[in-house]
Amino acid sequence: xxxLLDQTTPDKTFLNAPLVQDVAELSTPYAYIGIxxxxxxxxxxxxxxxxxxxxxxxxxxxxxxxxxxxxxxxDFDDALFPDGxxxxxxxxxxxNDFRNPDAIWDAGIEKIxxxxxxxxxxxxxxxxxxxxxxxxxxxxGEKINILHIDSHLDFRHERYGVTQGYSSPIRRIRExxxxxxxVQVGLRGAGSARPQEVQDARDSGNELYxxxxxxxxxxxxxxxxxxxxxxxxxxxxxDGLDTSxxxxxxxxxPGGLTMHEARTLVAGLAKLNKVAALVFTEYQxxxxxxxxxxxxxxxxxxxxxxxxxxxxxxxxxxG
Ligand SMILES: [Mn+2]
Numbered sequence: 506x507x508x509l510l511d512q513t514t515p516d517k518t519f520l521n522a523p524l525v526q527d528v529a530e531l532s533t534p535y536a537y538i539g540i541x542x543x544x545x546x547x548x549x550x551x552x553x554x555x556x557x558x559x560x561x562x563x564x565x566x567x568x569x570x571x572x573x574x575x576x577x578x579x580d581f582d583d584a585l586f587p588d589g590x591x592x593x594x595x596x597x598x599x600x601n602d603f604r605n606p607d608a609i610w611d612a613g614i615e616k617i618x619x620x621x622x623x624x625x626x627x628x629x630x631x632x633x634x635x636x637x638x639x640x641x642x643x644x645x646g647e648k649i650n651i652l653h654i655d656s657h658l659d660f661r662h663e664r665y666g667v668t669q670g671y672s673s674p675i676r677r678i679r680e681x682x683x684x685x686x687x688v689q690v691g692l693r694g695a696g697s698a699r700p701q702e703v704q705d706a707r708d709s710g711n712e713l714y715x716x717x718x719x720x721x722x723x724x725x726x727x728x729x730x731x732x733x734x735x736x737x738x739x740x741x742x743x744d745g746l747d748t749s750x751x752x753x754x755x756x757x758x759p760g761g762l763t764m765h766e767a768r769t770l771v772a773g774l775a776k777l778n779k780v781a782a783l784v785f786t787e788y789q790x791x792x793x794x795x796x797x798x799x800x801x802x803x804x805x806x807x808x809x810x811x812x813x814x815x816x817x818x819x820x821x822x823x824g
Contacts, residue, residue, distance in 0.1 A: 516562075517565075519561065519595045520574075521574075522591045523591065523594050524595050525595065528596055528619040531596070534593075534626060535628055537630075538617070538627060538629055539557065539629070540632040541599070542609065542632050542633065543633055543671065544635045554633050554786070558598060559790075561630050564800055575589060580768070599613045613639035617782075618643040626780060626781060630784075634657075636784065637678060637784055641678045641681055644782065647822050648735040648819075649685065650686045651686070652739045654740070655741075656696065656742070656756070658696065658703060659672060662676055664697065672697040679706075679709050679711070685733075686712065686733060686735075687711040688714070690727065691719065691745035691762050692713055693716040693761070694758040720760075723766075724762070724765070724773075727770065728769055728773040731773070735820050736779045740783075744761070746801065750801045754789060755792070768805065771783070775808060775813035778816055785802050
């Protein structure tokens, strides 16, 4: 079927990395990729975040990181690519026909799985928050822990008859047998969760930290609890971050994680070589203010690439 929109060929690649459309040819330890949309509730869920990955690509050029591969970066005490050879490829977008929402899930898993099977760490920009289970499913060969940064719990079984929507991603991930620990950070305010869902999340073993606890105890104290067996899928709903660094979101809630706090967690796991994937969701480029949100996403991704020079070997999941 002919797509109405070419979703596969970005004008500029992330950090000016080589474009690798055929994932079988991937040879770098990192792979940037867009998942324009996940299973929707409403028709606008197919559009509002769809340009996010491209806008992050552009922002990596506007802030000159794409040009300055050899410049010293204080976030990781080295150049991004010290040898001048990029360690990240741009794999374009997960290609989907928006007229066939039922195919989104499997198409996404197939492409992300191909990246993972090539030994690369996916760096993903969504898409609403229904996409993290796609990435978690693609990591099924190993024991995986989840660090979920979000103002919301995302533990509804279903909404509007949909079980794969953006109120349910952590519930869907919890059901996967290869998933170990789930740590949810940045919770605040009221979202779609009711008291029962919070109880369900706790009963299933999820560890919950409100944003206020992070501010009180410091992100470093949480980081120190995360050095556990298994690698981590870090999934960041941009509304888990503070509005000052991530204004381009629909469900705004004051008091989110600061750049310092988010960077402490992301760079901290990267320094342990334990980041298996990094996912950003809910970024709506049409709501951004001079690229502030895109810039935050670029910097947190660079903090993984620059701090995790050699991703740790996976611990195979054997059931
Ligand atoms: Mn959220």
